Amino acid sequence: MKTNGTLPVIVKETIDLNDKEKQIFDRLHKVIAHFNLETKLRVVGGWVRDKLLGKECYDIDIALDNMLGREFCEKINEYLVSTCEETQGFDVIQSNPDKSKHLETTRMSLFHVWIDFVHLRSEDCNLQFGSPKEDAYRRDLTINTLFYNINTCLVEDFTKRGLDDLKFGKIVTPLPPKVTFLDYPLRVLRAIRFSTRFGFEMVEELKVAALDNDVKSAILGKVSKERMAFEIDLMVNGNQPTKALTYIYDLGLFSIVFTPPTNHKPLILEEHEKSCVEYMDLAWRQFHEVGCNFIDKQRRLYLYASLFLPIRNTVYVDNKDKMVYVVNYILKNSLKFVGLKT
Known part of the structure; x- marks a missing residue:
C-alpha cells in the first residue's frame, strides 16, 4: 500500500483470472501436455503489474524458457491440427540490436486476443536462453519485472523488490539506471510515463541517469x-x-x-x-x-x-x-x- 499524497493503492497478493484469460492459459496448458513439453510459460511485465493492482489488461506477453516464440506458435498450430481446429497465422518481429531491439518477438491471436511470445533474455541479451532472474534484471523497471507462472499459477519476483516497489510506489530500475537506459534508451520516457500514470515516485538515482549526456545521445541515436x-x-x-x-x-x-x-x-x-x-x-x-x-x-x-x-x-x-x-x-x-x- 502507498499513500504518496493520494488515495492508498492496494496491491493484491494473488492474480484472479477472468474467463478469457482462463481460456487462453488452458489452451497453452493443453499444448504443453499434448507434446509432453518441459517448457515453462510465464506472463511478464505490464499484465502482471496491472492484475496485481486490480486492473484488467489484455496486453499479454509470454516468456518461454527453452524455445523461441515462433517455435512454440508452430506447436500451437500442430495442436490445433490434431484437434481439427483452424490454425492461426503469426507474425515474427526480428531482433534489431542497433535499435535496442534485442529479442525476436512472435505475435499470435488466441481467442481473439493478441499474445506476444518471446524467450527469456540472457545477461548479454543475445539469442541464448536466459534464466527468469537474468530476464527480470534486463527489464526496464522493477514494477515490470514480475512474472506470473502459468504452470504453477504463482507470482514470481526474481529481483526481490518488484512487489515492494509496486506497494510503495517507487519507479526504480533493476540494474543501475544508466546501464538500464543505455541498454534501451526509450526506457527513460517509459519511466516518466509510468511515474505519472500511477503517481509513483522516480528515485533520485534514476533522474541523475536520465540527465546523463551519454543517455541523451543514446536516445537520439537509437530511438x-x-x-x-x-x-x-x-x-x-x-x-x-x-x-x-x-x-x-x-x-x-x-x-x-x-x-x-x-x-x-x-x-x-x-x-x-x-x-x-x-x-x-x-x-x-x-x-x-x-x-x-x-x-x-x-x-x-x-x-x-x-x-x-x-x-x-x-x-x-x-x-x-x-x-x-x-x-x-x-x-x-x-x-x-x-x-x-x-
Missing part, C-alpha cells in the same frame, strides 16, 4: 521518432500530462523529443521550453475548471496546441529558402502527426 512520439502521446493522453511534460523539461529532454530543425538556432527554442510547459499546465487546469466535454482526440489536440503556443510564430528557412513554422516541423518530424490520427 526512432515514431517510438518517442508513441510514448509522448501516451503521456499527453494520460491522467497527468503536465506532470509528464514537466519531467521532460526538468530532465533536459524537451529538445530531444521535440527536435527543432537542424538549421534552426536551438537556443531560440530552448528559451521557450519552460513557457511551453507552463502554457500546457494552464490549459490543463482550465480544462478541468471549465469542464470541457472533449473526446480523446480533441483533448490531445487542445493540449498539443497549448504546449506549442509560445513558439507559434517561430519560423525557420528550409532547404528551399521557404519560411516554415517550427511547430509545423515538430508536428511532422517529431510527433509524426500522432495527435491527429485517432
